[in-house]
Amino acid sequence: MNEQPLAKALTPSATLASSIYERLKADILSTVLEPGRKLQLRFLIEHYGAGQTPLREALNRLASEELVEGKDQRGFFVRTISREELQELTKTRCWVETLALRESMAHRDQAWEEHLLLTHHRLSRTPRSRKPETFEDNPEWERLHRQFHHVLISQCGSRPLIAFCEQLADRLYRYRQISIRKAFRTRHVSDEHEAILKAVLSGDIELSVGLLEQHYRRTAEVVIEDLGH
Numbered sequence: 001m002n003e004q005p006l007a008k009a010l011t012p013s014a015t016l017a018s019s020i021y022e023r024l025k026a027d028i029l030s031t032v033l034e035p036g037r038k039l040q041l042r043f044l045i046e047h048y049g050a051g052q053t054p055l056r057e058a059l060n061r062l063a064s065e066e067l068v069e070g071k072d073q074r075g076f077f078v079r080t081i082s083r084e085e086l087q088e089l090t091k092t093r094c095w096v097e098t099l100a101l102r103e104s105m106a107h108r109d110q111a112w113e114e115h116l117l118l119t120h121h122r123l124s125r126t127p128r129s130r131k132p133e134t135f136e137d138n139p140e141w142e143r144l145h146r147q148f149h150h151v152l153i154s155q156c157g158s159r160p161l162i163a164f165c166e167q168l169a170d171r172l173y174r175y176r177q178i179s180i181r182k183a184f185r186t187r188h189v190s191d192e193h194e195a196i197l198k199a200v201l202s203g204d205i206e207l208s209v210g211l212l213e214q215h216y217r218r219t220a221e222v223v224i225e226d227l228g229h
Helices: 012-029 041-048 052-064 083-106 110-124 139-153 159-186 189-202 205-227
Strands: 068-071 075-078
Touching: 012 041, 012 052, 012 159, 041 052, 052 068, 083 139, 083 159, 083 205, 110 139, 110 189, 139 159, 139 189, 159 205, 189 205
Parallel strands: none
Antiparallel strands: 068 075
């Protein structure tokens, strides 16, 4: 008897929906689609070159990730931002990532330490802004920054925990984008990353988790200050 395949190949419609989801998500996280904006289907169809079905699938997926919200009889909107949500997300991220970092350090090995060193080295050599005097976002820095924080917790031994941390990082990235131009001139993030790295490599778990938590809370403080204006 012929065995049935374990999984079906993605259909063209599923592939299209995934592509639209990724593009929409990127535009929401970067605030190209600003918080509170109504996502009118006509605009989405024209802008993303897709039909209603893949768009609705993508929007429903983003709604499940709390980046989009559906309102009865009114359609979909980019989720708004608030001081309360920022504080809640930051508190939760500190809880789960410090747990993940503790576990990673408890299960450290040479390969993990080397990967962390390499990732930090690449990040430290990449400019935050494409221009030295005025801020122009550097996507490569963002990619390496995300990778550095991912590697920090990657040895924790729990893929669900890592996935949850990644989801929180996505939702907080929108808030970082709000105040990034101000923080670029006043905050030395590279020094914070280096301090975290040194503490981790020294094996000091309490110092490491304390610096990581302080790192995230500083970001929230800058954003909250901007939100209050």
